[in-house]
Amino acid sequence: MTRENPFPRIYFGGDYNPDQWSEEVWEEDMRLFELAHVNMVTLPVFSWAKIQPSEDEFRFEWLDRILDLLASRGISACLATPTAAQPAWMSRNYPDILPVDEEGRKRTHGKRVNYCPNSPSYRKFSRGIALRMAERYRAHPALAIWHISNEYGTYCFCDNCAAAFRKWLKKRYATVGELNRRWNLDFWGHLIADWEEITVPSELNDDNKWYQPKMLDYLRFLTDSTIDCFNNEKEAILSVSSDIPVTTNMSGFIKKMNQQLFNEHMDYAAWDNYPAPGAEPSLVALKHDIVRGLKGGRSYIMMEQSPNQQNWQPFNTLKRPGEVRLLSYQALAHGADTVLFFQMRQSVGGVEKFHGALIEHHGAENTRVFRECAALGGELERLGDVFTGGTTEAKAALLVDWENWWALELSTGPNRDTDYMAILHKYYKAFYGRNILVDVIRPESDLSSYSLVAVPNLYMVKPGVSDNLKAYTKQGGCLVTGCFSGIVDENDLVTTKGFPGEMRDLLGIWVEEFDALPPDRENGIAINDPIGKLTGTYSCAHLFDLLHLESAEALGTYTDDFYKGRPSLTVNRYGKGSAYYVATDPEQALLDDLIGELCRQNGVEAPETVPAGVEVTVRKKGGASCFFFMNHGEETVRLPLKGRKLLVGKILPEKDGLRIVLPHGGVAIAVEERAL
């Protein structure tokens, strides 16, 4: 893997901990890896104590031997710096490394990702080990990717962090007066006269939940601090090894770490995909699309998934036969170029001892999991590089802002049940259910290539965002906005321009009040005149904007309560385009029908019409379109092959030609060559 040729094949394998085993076991691992078609392993993620047993002692020889062994078998290394778990001697001799938690308790050594991101000692030692590894392995034939640390997400409230926070604030606001203004510190008499009076928001003062401007900046600061940790190691690596891509894996979606910002510093986005048992395929798809959007649509790395059950769920359901294969292809279908697992060989002790592994405790290949993984590895090997590096051409976009997520859920009121990811998922599902390809991007992104853009609940409107949305709509775009939008600025200060603030003329409405109801109460949206399938009455819940029409027209009105008859769904013609406003949290069917109708009006189509329960995506590479079909439904379906070449799956002849046969959980990949 080089920057020029990032994915010469689909990388298959995953996290490998040879340091937990004797070297005789390594030989057996190599035999099993070959049987399973493993071509990449990630190591040595947590081996800092083994590599650096004391401050001045380094033991790389074991790592040399395993890397040589991998290279001799043609297996690439996703080479990780081991800095997610510092050695015990380091915590003992340099206590500034140990973090202070949100409740003010100094933590003791243990676990992992248990360090202060602003500790000078941590920065010094992590840079040191990264540099030594880069110097030693920069030309090693196994080296394919640099993987820095693991699953960043440490939060610290120590004195070092407090001092660094004050410095960060000085840079952002320059004067104490400006800080007082931007945080609205006149409230409750919080005014400060000196930077040293600033404390960190925590459970000790409740500012972590009661003073949103401060907490928002602390989350920004912790994200920046963590990025600094990443860059500290990355710079050391690049100083001697500049031709190998550098990444790190995010653990699912850690809300507190702004991944949209973090990924600006990485060559490839990478994430760990651990859906809860029974998770909706649309939710997994949304998360893949979020990751693809982090680097502007570039291929990404699925760094971890479990080959079988996890160990931290309340009930760790086995992955059913075919489930790992389906989840793996779903990742590839959405833009991943790797299928990597945690873990290769199952540990005998510790919290992950029952986490799924390619090689389970008894260490042989005669297991269901091994057989399924090995068969998958063989399929991926045969696919070669047919779609690696391929892109997704979406005509629809979903706009997501990480800091809006923070702000929306930090807000005390109007409804404590507000769940941004659930709202995003609802809007996304309206596209997904129709197999409309969606790019998930930021509100400030270039929108000119999209025919339909949805931006649910944009509570926080940052500078430039409303201008971007206006420019898009004015030039003929179709925008759909959700309720409780245009409320605050980037510091969570409420607009005094009348909601939805800067977007008031774009949406042609003024929201005077917003009502919130408990989960057992709801209202309705009556559609004034049928528009396509959008007809009759839909239920709505949770939040209800009470608005006045300015230049917009009402497509739907509330059915109950004192605001019965007032608009609940509006459209405003703006320039050559249209801006829709869904003034409440509607039932899924309303979004399905509205988005469906807007897709039809704007020529946004699925790559192929397929039966319900079948997911279809397309990745384009060179002159070829690679179609992925995945059957999440219960029934076997048959799809026309349409002259495409089948790469994965089964076909059967029928009266009207060849058909792809997709049983429950089945996958097919078919490539269509386009004349160049």
Ligand SMILES: [Zn+2]
């Ligand atoms: Zn700290």
